[in-house]
Amino acid sequence: MTDHKILGDTASKTPNRTTGGWLNDLNRARGAGPFLADHPAPGTGLSTMAVHAGTHDDPRTGAVGTPIYQASTFVLNDHQYQSVEDGFARDRFIYSRYGNPSQWAVQEKLAALEGAESAIVFSSGMAAITSTVLALMDKGAHVVASSDLYGGTFNLFNQEFPTLGMSCTMVDSYDFAAIEAAIQPNTQLMYFEAITNPLLKIIDIPRLAEIAKRRNVRLVVDATFAPPIAMRTLEHGVDVVVHSASKYLNGHSDLIAGVAAGPRKLIDMIWPRLLNYGGSLDPHACFLLERGLKTLAVRMRAHEESALALAQYLESHPKVKKVFYPFLPSHPDYATAKRLLKNGTGNITFVIEGGDAAALRLVDALRIPKQATSLGGVESLISLPFNTSQATFTTRQRADVGIDPGCVRLSVGIEDAADLIADFKNALGAIYATKENAHA
Numbered sequence: 001m002t003d004h005k006i007l008g009d010t011a012s013k014t015p016n017r018t019t020g021g022w023l024n025d026l027n028r029a030r031g032a033g034p035f036l037a038d039h040p041a042p043g044t045g046l047s048t049m050a051v052h053a054g055t056h057d058d059p060r061t062g063a064v065g066t067p068i069y070q071a072s073t074f075v076l077n078d079h080q081y082q083s084v085e086d087g088f089a090r091d092r093f094i095y096s097r098y099g100n101p102s103q104w105a106v107q108e109k110l111a112a113l114e115g116a117e118s119a120i121v122f123s124s125g126m127a128a129i130t131s132t133v134l135a136l137m138d139k140g141a142h143v144v145a146s147s148d149l150y151g152g153t154f155n156l157f158n159q160e161f162p163t164l165g166m167s168c169t170m171v172d173s174y175d176f177a178a179i180e181a182a183i184q185p186n187t188q189l190m191y192f193e194a195i196t197n198p199l200l201k202i203i204d205i206p207r208l209a210e211i212a213k214r215r216n217v218r219l220v221v222d223a224t225f226a227p228p229i230a231m232r233t234l235e236h237g238v239d240v241v242v243h244s245a246s247k248y249l250n251g252h253s254d255l256i257a258g259v260a261a262g263p264r265k266l267i268d269m270i271w272p273r274l275l276n277y278g279g280s281l282d283p284h285a286c287f288l289l290e291r292g293l294k295t296l297a298v299r300m301r302a303h304e305e306s307a308l309a310l311a312q313y314l315e316s317h318p319k320v321k322k323v324f325y326p327f328l329p330s331h332p333d334y335a336t337a338k339r340l341l342k343n344g345t346g347n348i349t350f351v352i353e354g355g356d357a358a359a360l361r362l363v364d365a366l367r368i369p370k371q372a373t374s375l376g377g378v379e380s381l382i383s384l385p386f387n388t389s390q391a392t393f394t395t396r397q398r399a400d401v402g403i404d405p406g407c408v409r410l411s412v413g414i415e416d417a418a419d420l421i422a423d424f425k426n427a428l429g430a431i432y433a434t435k436e437n438a439h440a
Contacts, residue, residue, distance in 0.1 A: 030265060219238050312328070
């Protein structure tokens with residue numbers, strides 16, 4: 001049979017990769033990747049890695065940047081057949097649901113940014129979360145999770161788990177005694193978010209990692225609000241980090257994607273779930289994600305600069321009752337944020353006088369932020385938890401998790417801080433002037 005090789009066929013890199021016969025070798029080890037080739041970034045800075053890691057110029061034309069490999073299937077040869085027989089099909093191109101050069105390129109960039117051995121991209125953040133969690137848990141297993149989770153994850157644990165013979169205990173992410181007390185003999189996983197939505201709690205991940213290691217439980221962290229420019233989560237003892245790549249990682253509000261990153265051994269365990277559940281990311285979406293990642297570092301600096309200036313302005317406004325921004329000294333987790341985060345976030349949550357009715361008037365009065373869910377885009381996005389992310393909660397349930405009437409969630413884009421401040425100044429002035437005139 002013809003030995004047909006294409007760019008990235010790791011048969012040419014067998015000394016560093018999983019190879020045929022490895023099952024009988026007591027010294028076998030998994031290599032990092034799989035990646036298109038050994039192509040480290042020409043520097044160690046995160047911005048340099050964001051631009052160069054994993055990106056491959058077209059070998060035939062010299063075009064700058066990774067081509068889009070818009071193919072569903074690949075020519076088979078002895079290497080592919082042997083990989084299936086010997087159990088390392090993940091290291092060969094066979095079928096795009098299994099792996100595609102466009103996927104490998106962006107996965108290499110994501111792994112480099114996270115400091116991980118391996119990464120997998122998915123068709124959504126929930127595909128990444130579901131595949132990761134179910135790969136690391138057995139039937140009858142139990143997970144300890146934060147009580148303020150993303151709604152999709154909350155539904156996975158509370159609606160799907162019972163049908164799978166699994167269970168979940170949700171605890172206050174600040175209460176480490178309660179977290180440890182919730183661990184049961186069948187607990188296999190702890191699941192938390194690095195920064196919570198919408199109150200932007202900064203979770204002390206090293207303390208969670210210490211508990212997980214001591215109790216022999218794996219720790220998975222959703223770091224969607226804390227991309228690797230802000231926090232390299234794996235460096236704090238986390239086993240697997242997941243993201244909704246639709247947010248900061250991509251940054252342009254034009255893509256749905258997810259990622260899981262960590263040791264090759266664990267990512268190899270998650271990969272079959274990707275195959276079984278069908279959550280693979282198509283080549284064009286991989287191209288969009290790789291393009292977005294190249295500007296991650298500069299975008300995060302712009303997000304932080306504008307968000308901090310706007311948060312300071314809002315905190316000084318007489319009609320704003322509370323502001324939650326981790327790099328404000330008034331934030332309850334300010335010290336933790338300074339210790340764990342390398343850069344700030346673009347998210348601000350604040351509460352205004354007049355409750356949800358006033359908040360509705362505010363979002364209508366603003367000109368720059370778009371009324372939309374999601375976060376992390378170059379444009380500012382604004383929403384109200386009471387009718388979006390926590391719409392299914394009762395008033396009491398929202399109060400129990402600290403969401404007061406008049407709560408507003410803002411994802412600050414990369415617009416100029418002066419323009420954002422002027423927009424909020426005008427909008428706040430208009431809605432309260434209207435209200436006061438109505439009572440005159």
